[in-house]
Every structure is written in structure tokens, then in C-alpha cells.
Amino acid sequence: MAEDPKPGWLRTLGGWVVALGIFFLFQSAVARPYYIPSGSMMPALRTGDRLVASKFPYGFSQASFPIHGKDIARTRLFGRTPERGDIVIVVRRGDGEDLIKRVIGLPGDTIAVRHGQVILNGKAVPRVPNGVAAIPVDAAVPCDQGPLAAFRKAGPDGKLTCQLPLYRETLPGGASYDVVDLGDSVLPGGYVSPGDTYGPITVPAGHVFLMGDNRDQSADSRFGSDALGLGGPVPIETLAGRAELVTHSFNGEGSWFNPLAYFGALRVDRAGTSLRPERAN
Numbered sequence: 001m002a003e004d005p006k007p008g009w010l011r012t013l014g015g016w017v018v019a020l021g022i023f024f025l026f027q028s029a030v031a032r033p034y035y036i037p038s039g040s041m042m043p044a045l046r047t048g049d050r051l052v053a054s055k056f057p058y059g060f061s062q063a064s065f066p067i068h069g070k071d072i073a074r075t076r077l078f079g080r081t082p083e084r085g086d087i088v089i090v091v092r093r094g095d096g097e098d099l100i101k102r103v104i105g106l107p108g109d110t111i112a113v114r115h116g117q118v119i120l121n122g123k124a125v126p127r128v129p130n131g132v133a134a135i136p137v138d139a140a141v142p143c144d145q146g147p148l149a150a151f152r153k154a155g156p157d158g159k160l161t162c163q164l165p166l167y168r169e170t171l172p173g174g175a176s177y178d179v180v181d182l183g184d185s186v187l188p189g190g191y192v193s194p195g196d197t198y199g200p201i202t203v204p205a206g207h208v209f210l211m212g213d214n215r216d217q218s219a220d221s222r223f224g225s226d227a228l229g230l231g232g233p234v235p236i237e238t239l240a241g242r243a244e245l246v247t248h249s250f251n252g253e254g255s256w257f258n259p260l261a262y263f264g265a266l267r268v269d270r271a272g273t274s275l276r277p278e279r280a281n
Contacts, residue, residue: 085175105209140252174280201247
């Protein structure tokens, strides 16, 4: 049998190129992990969560690639429209950052917000009080900044939790999920978020309207680029995938200098948490 004329280092390099190509293709076409750096999607997601997003539900565009830039071309293969209530990865057009938000409005919908409540096509989206979130306070979720500090309280066991008021919101089509809304009168003296009043606007064809579940602390379609928001409805081509589940989560107390500390920093109860909304039959 004839010997391979290529040097050993070249064969090794070729193997790495093929492996990296397969890895890049998988993350572009099938699934990709993401890290959550903020609390804009509480209670569904917490700072420190790691999740997996499927890449194919809405078709494929430039946003599907792990490296995509900020100027996403308005072309898409096998395109499909998201469902209301889906949690999606979106590429912000101002800087190319990947953000995670929930789909509230579809093409042709009229969207407004009044006193924090979503008005969809002229009708208030039903929502009812649903208790408190009682999110454990840790290094990643200190619950000590701005209006959140008033909700940092000790539970019966003495452990600190972020006891945020929850509302169960149900969109047309039956998607149901919890949102955090501090409201106009929850805090002493009241608290009004800049996003509590918005619109109305009509979602253009080929666009969707996105909002964070933490309604008073989310830069989303209600805000312009000057507030690091999404600048209104976003083209469907800028959606990079649909969030499916939390794979694992860290409380922020690990250390690069002590990798073993990460085992103690795991939030074991977060693994496997589904990110799909409940839907009425």
C-alpha cells in the first residue's frame, strides 16, 4: 500500500479543520449553547443560566452562524414565522449582540403597553397575579440594585430570596408564562418603568415584536438603540434560534483559579428546565 505523501503535521491540521467545520455546521444548523448574562428574562431565566437553542425552527439566515456580524442580510432559507410566546435568540442590529427575548407580536399585529399591560390588537392580554418568584439570592443574582433591592427579603429559613411579584400572562393562541412586573404601586411611592407606556404600533410584514419577561428591566422592542434596545419590531431574519431548555446554571461563585469550586457553584435544580411556554390544548 502506497504511503500518504502528506507530512504528519499536515494530516493533523486537516483533521482539525474537518472537526472544526463539523462543529461550526452543527452550531449553525442544529443547536448552539448560550450563556445568560442578565436578568431581563426572569423568572424563566436567571443570570448564570446556560441554555441550548435549536437553530432550525424559523429557517436559516446569516444570524444562524455563530459568527454573524451586525448587518444581517434580509434573506432566509426554509423560513417559518415564530409562534407567540416562543423565547428566541435575536441578533441586535446596532452591535451584533445576541439577546434573548419572548415573541409577543406577529406580522400585522398592533401592539401597545398601558400601565405595564400589553394591549394586542386592541385587547388587553389577560394576566393574573401569580404569587412571587422567590429567586435565591447569590453572587449572580444579588437582587440589590435599583428597585429590586426592595424585594430582597429573608425567607422562613433565614435565606435571602428575591421575592418578585409574578403575573401569569396568556397570549392569543394559548401560550402562557410568568412575567415580573413591579407595577405602578408595588413599591413605596410607586415605580413606573419607561416601558410601561408604549405605542400603539403595527408590526410590519416579516417582523416580530419582542419583550423580556422581566418587564421593568428589559431593553427590548419597546426601546431604541440609544437605550440598547431592539429599536422596535425586528426582522425575522435576525432570529438565530429558539430557546429550548436550561442545560446547567452557575451561581457566580466559581473561580478560574479553582475549577473544583464550579461544582459547588452549580444550581442543580436549574438543569433540564424547559423554556417552552405552556400552551392550552
